[in-house]
Amino acid sequence: MTVDNRITNKRQWVWRFLFVAFIWLVVTQFAEIEKLILTAMSGHVGWLILAVVFQFAYYSLYSNVFRLAMCMLGVYLPWRIMLPSTFASMFVNVVAPLGGASGVAVFVDQAIQRKQSPARTAAGAMLALISDFTAFSLILVTGLTYLFYYKDLRVYEVIAAALLLLLTIGMTLILLLGLWQPNLLRRLLEWAHRFIALLFEWFKRPSPLKSDWVEKTFDDFVGIGLAIRSKPKNLLKIFLISFTAYTMDLISLWMIFRAFGQDVHFGILVAGFSMGILFWVITITPQGIGVVEGMMALVYTSLGIPANIATVIALTFRGLTFWLPFFLGFIFLQALPTFRGESRTEVRDWSVRLAALLTALVGIVNMISAVIPPTTWRVLLLENVLSTETYYGFYIITALTGFTLLMLADGLWRRKQTAWRLTLIFLALSTVSNLLKGLDYEEAFLAIALGIWLVFLKPNFHARSVYPPLQQGVRVLLAALGYICLYGIAGFYLLDTHFAVNYGLMEATAQIVKMFTSFQNPGLQALTPFGRYFSSSIYIVTGLVLVFVLIMLIRPLIIRAPASEKERERARRIIETAGESAMANYALLDDKLYHFTPGGSVAAYVVKGRAALVYGDPIGERKNFSAALASFLALCRKKRWSPIFFQIRPDYLKEYEKAGLEVLTIGDEMVLDLKDWETDDHNAPGEVFRRLKSAGYSTHLHRPPLDRALLDDLQVISDEWLAFMHIMEKRFSQGWFEPGYIQNTHVLTAIDPKNRVVGFASLLLSARTGEIGVDLLRHFQDVEPGIREFLLVSAILWARDQRYERINFGFTVGGRMQSLYEANGAIRYIAKHLDEVFSSRDILPHLRKIPVRALPRYMAFPPGCARRAALALVRSDAGDEFIEDYLKDMWRRAWAARHLR
Template sequence: MPGHNQVEDIQDTEESALRGFFRQYRTHLTAIATLAVFCMVGFAIMQLTNEVRYDDVVQALADTKLSSILLALFFTALSFLALVFYDANAIDYIGKKLPFPQVALTAFSAYAVGNTAGFGALSGGAIRYRAYSRLGLSPEEIGRVIAFVTIAFGLGLAGVGAIALLAIADEIAPLINVSSLLLRLIGGSVVAVLAGMMVLGSGGRALRIGRVSIRLPDSATWSRQFLVAAFDIAASATVLYVLLPQTAISWPVFLAVYAIAVGLGVLSHVPAGLGVFETVIIASLGSAVNIDAVLGSLVLYRLIYHVVPLLLAVLAVSATELRRFADHPVASGVRRIGIRLMPQLLSTFTLLLGVMLIFSSVTPTPDSNLAFLSDYVPLPIVEGAHFLSSLFGLALVVAARGLGQRLDGAWWVCILSAAAALAMSLLKAIALVEACFLGFLIFGLFVSRRLFRRHASLLNQTLTASWLMAIAVVCVGAIVILLFVYRDVEYSNELWWQFEFAGEAPRGLRAVLGITIISSAIAIFSLLRPATTRPEPASDDALLRAVEIVGKQRYADANLVRMGDKSIMFSEKGDAFIMYGRQGRSWIALFDPIGERSALPELVWRFVEAARAAGCRAVFYQISPALLSHCADAGLRAFKLGELAVSDLRTFEMKGGKWANLRQTASRAQRDGLEFEVIPPENVGSVMDDLAAVSNAWLQDHNAKEKGFSLGAFETDYIASQPVGILKREGQIVAFANILVTDAKDEGTIDLMRFSPDAPKGSMDFLFVQIMEYLRNEGFAHFNLGMAPLSGMSKRETAPVWDRIGSTVFEHGERFYNFKGLRAFKSKFHPQWHPRYLAVSGGGNPMIALMDATLLIGGGLKGVVRK
């Protein structure tokens, strides 16, 4: 029998394995759970609408007054106007000033996409990141904007719902079968919490929870934002309220029900809360309003509040692409943002139209339209058009993701599918509204053709778990609609083989079967396709090509490719490359891509896609602000990593009071007998043994091992490839540093710096000064002193969590790494500090990505522990 400790060890092992399983497959498990929720919601809707018939819903739609539709459009405009001020308040809160037209377009587009595609914080956040990075906001500032609007909406929704519960609990309680006292207790608790936060935040005070300090908005900001949120939620609720038939339910009661429905839709993680929102509304109002009327109003609400703003956003950006508007002062400013937003807007609109085509394939055609078609179009053509229309809809759903990635192949698939679907819509049902939407999509695609020039195969794009889940939700939704529409039709096998103009149910069955089979095949192909092989170190030929590119550009750090320990991905023309390595499930690119700047956007995309195809996350390590916009376009999120110290050699002179300490150090080093010399690459071999002795002594004295990836190691070929600066004492080499340079002579830097244990004190400072003077005399413009990790992180309470953690580690992490000492050393040379970032694909965890980068540099966990 195993002992007690053995049993505990077995349990710990099982728990650890289980945690590892959930951590590895959490995205897939979340997608499966979301699909399960949607299936349950679909079943609930079928039960709640058991007595409702499709014809009744159509009639309710037809009975909707034009005045109600116009009012709904008016309140939609008011709601989106309020949504624009979410972003305006957020930008004001972080202390920035941006042109209002660009902010308005960005906010409007973000909410149009977020409301339609769902996952507003992610989909809308991606829109904001692309646009605001172009307007000059840093990743930290954009993160604060996204956090502000997300929290503001959540708190506003909670506040409006709580106040409504307090005011009309007696009226709401019978609708949802809950005690009015319980509703008042819930509403009062929420109001008390919100009021407490407002009081605590008066004057911009910080709220400390444990070690975390959060600066709450001041009372004025709280009040202003709550009014905006309340106005937005009230206006959006009124959109649906005016579409409902006359009812005994008062507007305040409906506002509370609406707030609850929206909140549950957001929490469900189902795209756009589809089905969840409808279920809550139907369950709450079903006893007071005819359910068929409620369903008709919900369909109109989705069209007016979700589809119309997306149409307007696409139209606004398309207008700026037309030449005759390009010179307008406002349009020219908006146009720069539109270039960033258009692919995502068209992607969402394409997804929406694909879903529309699929759903329309399981709904009946009006009898008058069928009667007209029967006189002019043969039955086989109608049957074929109906079936193919659903497949073209599925093609649009799948290709929508490629549009977001600017693939030319996706553009062609969407153009051809939309054109074919437009013809099919007329042949199957004379669906003029459907045809107009498809025509509008074709117009938008043609206007923005120049934005889709990425030559990549659409078939090679691996669909993520979220996209597969979205496709599954669409298929389940089509099945639910089919069962609802034809609930009175008794199923029989003969239905599959019935072909007649009046046979609507058989056409719907065949369409659902077609999209289910093909979508299942797409999912299986995406999930079971062979993963790409593990990246291999570059070949000798690839290294020679990369070194040739390095010599022509300005960044000296690019010489680290000479180590040969990294894989290399070249651009299509071979004029630029990315050097990268793999650790765990991270593909980590070092620095910005090297080479021609025009090749950088495509290289970023290719790297992200290759990592995703291998089932890994893409990570860019130590990148400059210049690359952030390209990373944003590829869907990466950036986090500040530290600051790079760069000294201007053109103004470098050891004169003046600020250089006094270094002058004294240099004078003392010379008195100690230190002599500086630069060994050219062709002569380094003659002193290699002496350099190796110094290096080995340094490693032994520091109990360290060689690093890699972002740092060089002492390898003879690498050391001999560039000049080496040495310090001699009595003819013996006591210190050295290899100098990395390029033919452009813009920047020089050093990599390895090694000292003998008996080197005089101050040798490091003296070696730095001598190398800087050497580079200045050789005509170099800048000296790169390297990055100070976690330096320059924001300490303000409004800073993102990542920055606050980084600044805390920087201040108190000397036990693990001398962060402050490293910055202090570099500061001696009075450099300019430039931010450097870590960019992670998708919703990847930056801490995991940073840990993988650390392990890759240190050569694994043992290397990190041993320094």
């Protein structure tokens, strides 16, 4: 196993440990979390929102303290990394309490990945903590003085303050040891090096510290001391920012007092705040869990704040300053570059799977909640607003959303974007129905929290829906029957006091079976109004669920079926013998239908609304083109479709015009004649290729069929690329990553010096035309710059070695954009869409100084059908996403009409 693989495996285990620790902590502290939520809900919403805003201001300043401290010591981490890293470090400090060292490791790992000094990073984090503790000491002295003046100062509070002072002095001495006592520092480092070597030798393992570790660390610490001594003004700046951050924290606490209608003297505010933060730092429990709340409430109570108000304020402040950052830290940890490559992908996989499982859990919670009667005091509040029948109706909606969320969980597991969107909608519906059926804020909070997390996970849901097979409807039917049975059994079991029969589990099962198999009275004797409602709800829920199942069963009959394998194989033979370009292979993608003409030609098309959109020209012998075009136009007249041809070549423009179609120039295909390519040319891609080659990068060409392991590696790269680009797979006019499609293509992989596949290019081959087309071009983000050029030049060299004549880099709008944008609304909309679709794969910027030829491509459609052509193209490429894009475009145009008159 390589060093890189060992590091990856270690990070995978670290992530697994952190994930399990997160679940364990949430489960064990669930009662406290619920208490915090209930407490916060009783406060004034406006003041609480302001308190949250000031908390975010505090953490923004706090993360800036770390950034400036590290910059002072020569470690430069970008701002976009520092705030997530700060939250992530807080999360890690809680689940892996090692005296703050585990949180510092988050920053150190970011520095290592950017090839910066880990020792200086750790020292920068320590300097930030010293500044933080020093700024807090001013507030602490004020609080201690107030407590002393009012004779409320305890011995343990003084001892805790002394420990904080000793901790601050100790960290300062460690930082400046290289400046004051270099010989002592060297001896300590040598002793540590020997001790760790002996310790690992005892376990028969090599020492993790290299032989030059002592010298490098010693030089770093000496440099740290010199940097601190030479920049006193920077120290003052860091201290002032730390003090400002604590001011934001204090203002946030004061706003919490206002939220609960409690006036507070400045001295009392500072005294309770300083004691809470002091024991947060000093206590041996992770981040003061179970200690800070009690200490703050005790101090405020002793200073005259009513005990119940003091407890409420302490709990709310703890929720905003600890639990909210804790959950944000768990979310941000997954977004950090710490989990790159396989490990980062594992994080994303686990995130997607956990989101799917939690969606299913919310569905089950909704099902159970829908059979539990509301609490009396909540019913009394609701009856002032809603009738009994209305909130019973929301019970049924809750049961139905439970079933729907269970069905959607399967789509989330498979990264379906449509499932992601529908899940957000039904989580919102679940929130409303739970609140209106009985003020069940617990279930509503669970749905809201999951919805917020899913919004963060949006880039991971990029898979398209496929043609629904009949088996899917059968699976939904079985799932529906199971859900209905569970709903009925759970209701009878939990509501046995609402019926004349005391239902156990077996009796509840027998009763639900009897209800659906007997045509006579099932013998139900409800004793309460809710019992009577539940009896009726079983039939209502069953009927509505079965309607949904019926729709799923007839979907394959309603939705137009894809081409059969026999038709696709017939089209493949025609394309291989008559295709004019390597890009003609796009006609074989599984979204296409085929029209075969009597003369042996084929038109590959999709139907969107009342438009038939053809990819390219009808393919066949040139002498049969007129007849092939006429045959397809006759089909469109028969079906009442508008024929639209996309990316047609200039060879047959007169035939389209003769057929009465308008022709629009939309872009170019970029083609390189391999005889014009010279590796000795000093062009930019060639220079990048030579640089990466000398750095140890290489490529390998894989011929179809690809093995499963390679497909898994390519899937990892593709998923990360899509997530980074914040796009989903497009269809129709370009390839997309689908294992069945990729498995049968030639794939060129880029391999880094650690023998890891970091990028790939899928190639389309046309032996007839002597042309190779570059299809998908994707890679990891944490690789050496220029990996795209490296893959392109490697593809060019391979094509030339295989004696191909040309390489086709695909379609680009390029210089045609300006003229398209100057056209009317529908044409401008086509231009905007083409720019968005092809910009993510546009390789024109990477072809600088390469002698490519631009071959014009056109679009043909009936006169007056430009708008229909635009919508058909958008729907074909973007699928369901076209609705969102269209609404965004309407909003932009409305805004422009108002503000740019």
